[in-house]
Amino acid sequence: MKVNADKARGLDAAELTKQLREASEQMFRLRFQLSMGQMDGVKKLRVLRKERARILTVLQQKGVAPSAAAAAPVPLVTKTKPATKVAAKKAAPKAAAPKKAAPKKALAKSKKGA
Numbered sequence: 001m002k003v004n005a006d007k008a009r010g011l012d013a014a015e016l017t018k019q020l021r022e023a024s025e026q027m028f029r030l031r032f033q034l035s036m037g038q039m040d041g042v043k044k045l046r047v048l049r050k051e052r053a054r055i056l057t058v059l060q061q062k063g064v065a066p067s068a069a070a071a072a073p074v075p076l077v078t079k080t081k082p083a084t085k086v087a088a089k090k091a092a093p094k095a096a097a098p099k100k101a102a103p104k105k106a107l108a109k110s111k112k113g114a
Contacts, residue, residue: 003054005054008055023055027045027048
């Protein structure tokens, strides 16, 4: 349900809190779809964010504190990279082992033959 400021002012605090919770849940679902690449546009997300802001503003004007669960935005699930052997090697470098120097005679012979 699209809520403008006039409609929101006509509703009671319980109904506003319910709509706020529904908008937060819907925003979470849309952000999840966006992160998974299933949603192309972000217009719905913008509209919901503005709608939540309107509801929070009206609740504040009425002097009613919204419940913490309804007012707090639902965190976006972030993508994590799976642990790979390459990442583990970069994270914990091995102790530097001394390199063996090539014998000077073998090096000199290879230069003359080339």
